[in-house]
Amino acid sequence: MRLLAVLALLSCAAPHDALAEDVIAGLNQTRISISADFDGSELLIFGAIKREAPLDRSERPEIIVTVEGPSERLAIHKKARIAGIWVNAETVEIDAAPSFYSVSTSAPLDRILRQTDDMRHAITLARAIRQVGAPAEVASPEDFSQALIRLRAGQNLYQTNIGDVRLREATLFDTAVALPANLVEGVYTARIFLTRGGRVVSTYSTAIEVEKVGLERFLYNLAHRQALIYGLLSLAIAIAAGWGASAVFRYVRG
Amino acid sequence: MQIYLPIAEISVNAFLLLGLGGMVGILSGMFGVGGGFLITPLLFFVGIPPAVAVATSANQIVASSVSGVLAHFRRRTVDLRMGLVLLAGGLVGSAAGVQIFNVLRQMGQVDLMVRLCYVVFLGAIGALMFVESLNAIRKTRKGAPPVRRRHNWIHALPLKIKFRTSGLYISVIPPLLVGALVGLLAAIMGVGGGFIMVPAMIYLLGVPTKVVIGTSLFQIIFVTAFTTLLHATTNYTVDMLLALLLLIGGVIGAQIGTQIGLRMKAEQLRILLALLVLAVCGKLALDLFLRPADLYSIGADLA
Numbered sequence: 306m307r308l309l310a311v312l313a314l315l316s317c318a319a320p321h322d323a324l325a326e327d328v329i330a331g332l333n334q335t336r337i338s339i340s341a342d343f344d345g346s347e348l349l350i351f352g353a354i355k356r357e358a359p360l361d362r363s364e365r366p367e368i369i370v371t372v373e374g375p376s377e378r379l380a381i382h383k384k385a386r387i388a389g390i391w392v393n394a395e396t397v398e399i400d401a402a403p404s405f406y407s408v409s410t411s412a413p414l415d416r417i418l419r420q421t422d423d424m425r426h427a428i429t430l431a432r433a434i435r436q437v438g439a440p441a442e443v444a445s446p447e448d449f450s451q452a453l454i455r456l457r458a459g460q461n462l463y464q465t466n467i468g469d470v471r472l473r474e475a476t477l478f479d480t481a482v483a484l485p486a487n488l489v490e491g492v493y494t495a496r497i498f499l500t501r502g503g504r505v506v507s508t509y510s511t512a513i514e515v516e517k518v519g520l521e522r523f524l525y526n527l528a529h530r531q532a533l534i535y536g537l538l539s540l541a542i543a544i545a546a547g548w549g550a551s552a553v554f555r556y557v558r559g
Numbered sequence: 560m561q562i563y564l565p566i567a568e569i570s571v572n573a574f575l576l577l578g579l580g581g582m583v584g585i586l587s588g589m590f591g592v593g594g595g596f597l598i599t600p601l602l603f604f605v606g607i608p609p610a611v612a613v614a615t616s617a618n619q620i621v622a623s624s625v626s627g628v629l630a631h632f633r634r635r636t637v638d639l640r641m642g643l644v645l646l647a648g649g650l651v652g653s654a655a656g657v658q659i660f661n662v663l664r665q666m667g668q669v670d671l672m673v674r675l676c677y678v679v680f681l682g683a684i685g686a687l688m689f690v691e692s693l694n695a696i697r698k699t700r701k702g703a704p705p706v707r708r709r710h711n712w713i714h715a716l717p718l719k720i721k722f723r724t725s726g727l728y729i730s731v732i733p734p735l736l737v738g739a740l741v742g743l744l745a746a747i748m749g750v751g752g753g754f755i756m757v758p759a760m761i762y763l764l765g766v767p768t769k770v771v772i773g774t775s776l777f778q779i780i781f782v783t784a785f786t787t788l789l790h791a792t793t794n795y796t797v798d799m800l801l802a803l804l805l806l807i808g809g810v811i812g813a814q815i816g817t818q819i820g821l822r823m824k825a826e827q828l829r830i831l832l833a834l835l836v837l838a839v840c841g842k843l844a845l846d847l848f849l850r851p852a853d854l855y856s857i858g859a860d861l862a
């Protein structure tokens with residue numbers, strides 16, 4: 306399979322070198338701050354296709370934009386009925402699942418991206434989730450990654466936005482990606498793919514830093530670095546609040 | 560007003576959390592239960608990760624229990640001596656419970672065990688209390704004199720002490736055992752144990768209902784404070800901002816709840832608590848027996 310893919314790439318790489326096209330892009334923000342009132346954010350991605358030669362009109366150029374959050378290992382459980390009770394019967398580990406993933410395209414994916422190129426660049430959601438092996442007793446492990454995609458899509462963490470990339474004059478493009486409020490910290494990557502006839506001819510990638518600031522940063526650091534002090538502080542707040550409410554009510558009631 | 564929680568890593572509506580805290584606080588003040596068995600599932604529902612929900616609700620229960628217990632102290636409805644005896648038993652019990660929890664976790668299916676424990680205990684306790692308080696209400700309607708406390712085997716045990724607030728002269732062994740049993744179950748089920756403690760004190764020890772509430776709250780403070788510290792230092796899952804929002808609502812609710820509780824008859828309080836316990840039990844049982852909406856769920860981060 307892989308050999309085939311390599312052969313396919315070699316055979317079609319040659320003619321495209323002649324009309325070298327490059328994609329360049331920019332973002333409206335490369336640093337997203339999560340403060341206490343963070344309520345999601347919108348990432349604007351824009352760019353252009355740079356050409357050395359005149360536009361080749363035989364195949365339309367198309368753009369795919371992905372935004373990917375930091376990956377984590379996950380376990381997906383499937384319930385089954387055992388002795389009348391629904392219990393987690395099967396578990397499949399996902400080796401790396403992005404905490405956030407969005408794919409935006411200028412046209413339907415099956416028209417502008419071939420399987421082999423998708424596999425090589427891990428562009429679609431199904432490819433971006435890495436699942437190496439599953440226990441032998443699990444009948445269909447791919448159902449589990451499908452379930453992950455479905456569950457996270459429900460939380461807006463996984464998005465597929467077909468036709469959201471506007472491509473003008475086969476040269477300028479722009480798109481907006483909605484980042485939800487339940488975003489985790491870390492380095493995000495935006496990748497832009499230029500495809501022709503389903504083949505990726507140019508890529509561009511850039512990093513976006515998402516981090517907590519202010520009170521959020523302070524509390525998070527305290528909780529992880531000074532856990533005991535943080536715990537005692539939490540208790541002190543709880544006790545003070547309990548006492549305070551009692552005192553206020555006694556005063557109000559005379 | 561949306562607010563981003565630093566540990567839960569999710570943005571939620573602040574007023575929703577205030578309301579949730581207030582509702583559970585009222586119940587806490589009325590019945591002497593910490594409300595952990597209510598607030599944790601509610602937080603799951605809002606979208607807070609389970610580990611954060613469990614740890615943070617322990618922290619919020621500390622606050623509402625302190626608020627409630629102070630109100631009860633003023634009314635002299637806290638039996639300090641009884642509370643300390645129960646607490647001593649409880650610490651031994653929860654230490655043993657943590658060990659059992661770890662063994663269960665190694666065997667897998669700890670989640671299922673916890674749920675089954677909940678359904679069995681909530682169902683049994685709720686049903687018993689419901690029947691008993693219904694009978695009590697019927698008897699008072701008929702105008703029959705209240706039944707005198709019977710002398711049973713509990714009164715034959717040695718090491719008797721006076722619990723003046725409760726009006727009891729019994730051996731320390733039963734309260735120690737009750738405390739240990741509740742501590743054990745609380746550690747396994749991850750709750751303060753109020754909903755087991757309250758009926759156990761009423762029916763096993765014969766403590767008057769009004770004293771039970773304050774005393775139960777008193778001992779819950781220590782159990783949940785211990786749990787909070789444990790979670791904060793080992794799992795880093797206590798969300799201070801979430802706790803703060805919940806407890807602002809909670810402490811106010813606890814004061815209101817105490818006032819409501821003081822105006823009600825003991826049997827009425829018991830029957831309401833029984834209904835509440837049965838409702839939670841029913842919800843959990845349905846989750847176990849009905850086909851879930853989605854068979855798949857995302858488990859803990861294995862990193």
